[in-house]
Amino acid sequence: xxxxxxxxxxxxxxxxxxxxxxxxxxxxxxxxxxxxxxxxxxxxxxxxxxxxxxxxxxxxxxxxxxxxxxxxxxxxxxxxxxxxxxxxxxxxxxxxxxxxxxxxxxxxxxxxxxxxxxxxxxxxxxxxxxxxxxxxxxxxxxxxxxxxxxxxxxxxxxxxxxxxxxxxxxxxxxxxxxxxxxxxxxxxxxxxxxxxxxxxxxxxxxxxxxxxxxxxxxxxxxxxxxxxxxxxxxxxxxxxxxxxxxxxxxxxxxxxxxxxxxxxxxxxxxxxxxxxxxxxxxxxxxxxxxxxxxxxxxxxxxxxxxxxxxxxxxxxxxxxxxxxxxxxxxxxxxxxxxxxxxxxxxxxxxxxxxxxxxxxxxxxxxxxxxxxxxxxxxxxxxxxxxxxxxxxxxxxxxxxxxxxxxxxxxxxxxxxxxxxxxx
Numbered sequence: 001x002x003x004x005x006x007x008x009x010x011x012x013x014x015x016x017x018x019x020x021x022x023x024x025x026x027x028x029x030x031x032x033x034x035x036x037x038x039x040x041x042x043x044x045x046x047x048x049x050x051x052x053x054x055x056x057x058x059x060x061x062x063x064x065x066x067x068x069x070x071x072x073x074x075x076x077x078x079x080x081x082x083x084x085x086x087x088x089x090x091x092x093x094x095x096x097x098x099x100x101x102x103x104x105x106x107x108x109x110x111x112x113x114x115x116x117x118x119x120x121x122x123x124x125x126x127x128x129x130x131x132x133x134x135x136x137x138x139x140x141x142x143x144x145x146x147x148x149x150x151x152x153x154x155x156x157x158x159x160x161x162x163x164x165x166x167x168x169x170x171x172x173x174x175x176x177x178x179x180x181x182x183x184x185x186x187x188x189x190x191x192x193x194x195x196x197x198x199x200x201x202x203x204x205x206x207x208x209x210x211x212x213x214x215x216x217x218x219x220x221x222x223x224x225x226x227x228x229x230x231x232x233x234x235x236x237x238x239x240x241x242x243x244x245x246x247x248x249x250x251x252x253x254x255x256x257x258x259x260x261x262x263x264x265x266x267x268x269x270x271x272x273x274x275x276x277x278x279x280x281x282x283x284x285x286x287x288x289x290x291x292x293x294x295x296x297x298x299x300x301x302x303x304x305x306x307x308x309x310x311x312x313x314x315x316x317x318x319x320x321x322x323x324x325x326x327x328x329x330x331x332x333x334x335x336x337x338x339x340x341x342x343x344x345x346x347x348x349x350x351x352x353x354x355x356x357x358x359x360x361x362x363x364x365x366x367x368x369x370x371x372x373x374x375x376x377x378x379x380x381x382x383x384x385x386x387x388x389x390x391x392x393x394x395x396x397x398x399x400x401x402x403x404x405x406x407x408x409x410x411x412x413x414x415x416x417x418x419x420x421x422x423x
Contacts, residue, residue: 001030007058009037016042024088029053029095037063041083041091049095049153057081059103061134067141072218072317074137074160081140088147094154097140101159101184104135111185113295118373121294127237127372128295129185129208135159142168151175158187162207165192166218173200180207182237183295188213189234193248194222201228206235208297211263213239216248220275220321223249230256236263238297240288244271244278246311246384247321253281262291265299265381266341269306269332273354274323276308283334290341292374300374300381300388303339303365306332306347306403308354311384330356340366344396344421346380347403348389360398361408365418367396389423397421 002008012027016039019025024044031052041047049055057080058064066076069084080099083089110128113120136159142148146169154177155162162178165171171192178189189205191213192198198214205211211234214224234240240263244250248271260266266288269278292301299305308328312320328349339345345365349355379388380399389401397418398407407420 002034005032006035007037008034009039012036013039016040016045020045029055036080038065038067038079039081041081041086041089043086044088046090046092049093049097051094053093053095054098055096056098057100057139059100061104064136069143070317071138077138077141078136079138079141080136082142083145084143086145089145090149091153092149092151094152096154096156098156099136099139099158099162101157101181101187104159105130105132105184111296113375115375116377118375120375121372123372124294124375127183127293129297130183137161138164140164142166144168146170148172154179157181159184160186161188161191163190165195167193167222168195170197171195171199174202176203178203178205178207182206182208184208191215192224192227193218195224196226198227200232201230203232205232209236209238210242211236211240213242213245214250214253215245216250217245220247220249220318223251225251227253229254229258233259233261234263235261237293237295238299239263239265239268241267243269243281244276246272246313247275249277251277251279255283256285258286260286260288262289263299264291264293264297264301265305266290266303266339268299269329270311271308271328272311273308273328273350274325275321276328277325278328278332279330281332284336286337288337288339290343292342292370292372294372294375298381298383300376300379301342301370302346302380303341304334304345305380306358307382307385308349309382309385310350313384326353327356328354329358332358334360335362338364338366340368342368342370342374343378343380344391344399346389346399347405348380348382348400349402352402352404355403355405358403359406360410363410364413365397365410366413392423395421399423
């Protein structure tokens with residue numbers, strides 16, 4: 001099919017453009033290994049990867065270029081596969097997309113690791129994030145697209161956010177496998193910013209950073225909303241599931257039948273008080289397993305952390321919004337969930353008014369020992385905020401600070417009732 005398997009982009013891009021001009025069509029990538037440089041997808045195109053097909057993104061910095069979008073956090077975006085202002089795009093099939101992430105990192109150079117006291121061991125350094133000089137910032141990127149459908153594809157080795165969606169609508173991600181390195185920072189599995197009408201189902205994701213994230217990081221005034229996540233298995237060296245961030249607005253989220261294995265945080269809901277808002281969230285029938293990792297990842301082995309605590313980075317393009325909400329977390333429920341972690345479940349706010357109608361019920365909480373001594377101590381990590389919340393000795397259950405959370409039928413592994421503990 002391709003005259004030069006080492007770089008199929010010239011022929012593949014011409015085929016995509018030609019089919020799009022005719023109203024669309026399907027392109028099948030046959031079995032084999034095919035290198036590519038950046039590809040732009042168009043409306044009404046179906047890209048099908050046959051069994052045994054492997055698309056390998058270029059490992060060379062000089063093959064990438066700014067695609068024309070200035071990201072609030074990442075600056076000028078570089079991508080391997082992207083689409084902007086398109087609709088009805090499908091990527092499917094049992095084949096693989098390899099994003100060549102390792103090529104952009106110094107795998108032998110862990111980032112600086114800090115400790116509050118415990119000795120830093122080689123085991124801690126082995127799990128620390130790796131350093132880089134430059135990387136592709138949004139390897140698979142969709143901007144202002146409508147009608148995106150991914151099914152069955154395996155995506156591996158991302159250097160940064162694997163699949164990123166900005167201001168997109170009607171997105172379905174079904175049966176994906178995302179396998180990223182556990183030591184490459186920011187290689188989120190799926191990151192949705194200011195999107196709406198999202199379904200993620202039957203996916204397996206492992207990553208150094210968020211397996212799945214819902215934010216409004218690219219447009220603090222445009223919500224990310226109307227989201228369903230179900231029947232997935234996640235593992236992360238940082239946050240497996242992340243809802244909200246800084247000044248984002250995120251609402252109307254259902255998470256059900258999800259297993260989180262050995263992650264530095266199972267589930268986090270967070271926003272800056274007064275400027276951010278997360279509301280109308282239901283978490284049910286999940287198993288969330290926390291395990292503390294050795295590097296400076298966000299999290300400290302918690303299964304669940306909700307926080308309405310100050311966090312803001314001046315390095316973002318857009319300024320911090322003026323205060324605009326009288327609540328930060330509201331109408332949030334967790335039920336029918338098993339939590340296993342070295343830390344308690346925690347809900348933390350800068351002031352009580354920021355947390356409204358938050359409930360935890362019908363849950364089992366099992367406190368497990370640390371596999372490695374935590375370099376952050378026995379604390380709830382409130383990153384990206386500046387301070388952590390240290391756990392009182394011997395305390396278990398639902399730990400709260402300035403958070404009027406309703407707790408009912410929350411028990412330990414022996415069925416003994418656990419209470420809400422205000423610190």
